[in-house]
Amino acid sequence: MVNYASGEAKGELSGAEYRRYSRHLLLPGFTPESQRKLRSAKVAVVGAGGLGSPILQYLAAAGVGSLTVIDADLVDSSNLQRQVIHSEAAVGTPKVASAAHAVHALNQAVHVREVPEVLTPANALATLAGHDLVLDGTDNFPTRYLVSDACEILNVPLIWGSILAFDGQVAVFFGDEGRGVTYRDVHPRPPEPGEVPSCSEAGVLGPLVGVIGSTMAMEALKVLTGLGSPLYGRIQLYSALTGDWTRLDVARRAGRAPVTEIEDLVETCGFPAVEASGAAPVRAEVLSPAEALREAATGRLLIDIREESEAAEGMLPHAVNIPKTQLMEFARGERAGVGPLSEVGDLHGAILHCAGGARSAAAQAELAALGISVANMAGGYVASVTLRP
Structure with a gap:
């Protein structure tokens, strides 16, 4: 974990800051007080990938004084098509370190805290506490719900963005002590495994992440x-294909109680409990x-x-x-032997994998309904890239 030196958070702007x-x-x-507010702000950015790249660069350039960068991934060559904060030289290194280096090169006055960890129900509140604002640039549903719930509990505003293929979405959520709109008001039900493809399966047009x-x-x-x-x-x-922006007004769901505790949605959104015919649900x-490759x-x-x-x-x-x-x-008896x-x-007992994990999770659930128990390799072929020679 690296913390670059912080810029002055109080007092008048210096001559250099007026010029910059x-x-x-x-x-x-936009007054000097506006710029001082940016200088004193503490902002957490969850995800240093496609969306995190322009977020971090523009916030650093604007003079936001303190940035916490949260991401457990390493830079991969497939990221460079859209994750413009990283370079070829950074391939194989932690994304948080690469992003912090780029931020520091752009504005040395910005304090950067690297968190090379997965955000979990166990650490989310402690990691996000103390920030004035959180931006969620992640690409999986359990983390989106986790970040939204943590921000609602902490009463911190959340800026959320999502991209897939040619389309993107942006919103600002704020629980406002039980009065405001959050991610759960827009998406009250987590999607089933395989219901929504990931970017690694559906693709994403590079400049789209810059727009969003x-x-x-x-x-x-x-x-x-x-x-x-x-x-x-x-x-x-x-819509990147038409260039159109569409506004959708949303409201807090009537009767929704404020979130008061963190739910672990990994169990119900992406890696669910499965149920064989006539049997009790099993995890x-x-x-x-790494585990899948060792087993294989x-x-x-x-x-x-x-x-x-x-x-x-x-x-x-x-x-x-x-x-x-x-x-x-084959599993339904509609096809004779296939492969081995x-x-x-x-x-x-077989292990299934796809490109990003969604299709294999869906297949796992479908096979369980037929009484066939298999394992799913989380993250798919893309996630295994750092383990391959």
């Missing part, structure tokens, strides 16, 4: 300085990529359920490719 932020200070309503991330940074400056009208109670929807077996090396069947065109671009050691459609047809599988019993 002169284009801010020319704006109607920059808009999130703009909303952050509005919230911190009091300028304009932040997107409280509104979601802005953007699905979920393996990390000892002879446990590892099935890559991606399409053949995807598998042609690369496969994991010891894996066999059986596309999900073919695998499910000649009987349905051969499928019991």
